[in-house]
Amino acid sequence: PDIVKSQVSLPRYVRVNTLKITVEAAIKKLKQAGCSLADKPSVENFASTVSALEPGQFVQDPHIPALLMFPPGTGFHDNQLYKSGEIILQDKASCIPAHVLAPPPGALVIDACAAPGNKTSHMTSLMQNKGKIFAFDIDSKRLATMRSLTRRAGVSCAQLVHGSFLDCDPGDPRYSGVEYVLLDPSCSGSGIASRLDHLTDEEGSISTERLESLAQFQLAALRHALSFPTVRRVAYSTCSVHRQENEDVVQAALQENEGKYHLQHILPTWRHRGTNTFPQADRCVRASPEQDLTNGFFVALFENNSERVDVKE
Ligand code: SAM
Secondary structure, three states, X not given: OOOOOOOOOOOEEEEEOOOOOOHHHHHHHHHHOOOEEOOOOOOOOHHHHHHOOOOOEEEEOOOOOOEEEEOOOOOOOOOHHHHOOOEEEOOOHHHHHXXXXXXXOOOEEEEOOOOOOHHHHHHHHHOOOOOEEEXXXXXXXXXXXXXXXXXXXXXXXXXXXXXXXXXXOOOOHHHOOOOEEEEOOOOOOOOOHHHHHHHHOOOOOOXXXXXXXXXXXXXXXXXXXXXXXXXXXXXXXXXXXXXHHOHHHHHHHHHHOOOOEEEOOOOOOOOOEOOOOOOOHHHOEEEOHHHHOOOOEEEEEEEEHHHOHHXXX
């Protein structure tokens, strides 16, 4: 019932892969290829600015550094910058988890459900390829795709691990010192704009049983992520519009870890917040085609209480 047919065409989002090229150099190359850069919009007027973009025009995103926005449908698959891995086609909402987790260069990180690897490669950019990312995925085909995509993107600090994140032992010395976990688990995908169209009919709707089983997996994975002894921050995200996979999972994990973790109020200028189903829900962000010109998405950031100055003893 909370799925609304999307009437919005999403902009083409392009993340500059700063492992290979600076934002300035990418903009220069795009201009040389005939594109024109319009003034960077503010967070307040970005939606109207993006809607008014003409073919060939682009702007820089006001929320996510290194993200550029082009009009809907702009083709890049034959573009040299794309082929060389200097730019990555990635929806804006899916850039939020790595952006808010913000692992610094040298960090030890787990990407729990990593394939095809867009968020791994985004984190690697932030880490300047320094440190280490253990990138788990249970699906060997998806992991093979990830291997070639991350290679093209110049990612060298990620170790791809074929297996279930749930089976990795938080006490294993390999993971001692892991301070950041990005958890983007399998979900119903109900926020993907191209799928929203057919989810309005009975046939396409997601059964309660399916949602329950997804939510169970998501909570188990989140619980596991929060159990790593040295973890400071865990980003949890889905491309689902269902609260069962979003606020409810986060609330349950918070309750289980009371006194140990809190939610950080992420992207304070982002107006579209978690649905108000529990006291800290507005610290999370939601995104939708209608309000944010992105796919439907949800992000929460858990932070260890020992990181918060006001709860330190
Ligand atoms: N984070 C990825 C990205 O940004 O490119 C997308 C991840 S996708 C939403 C979810 C992934 O979780 C799938 O590739 C799926 O194979 C993987 N997965 C499902 N169960 C898993 C498990 N128990 N352990 C590790 N990966 C799992």
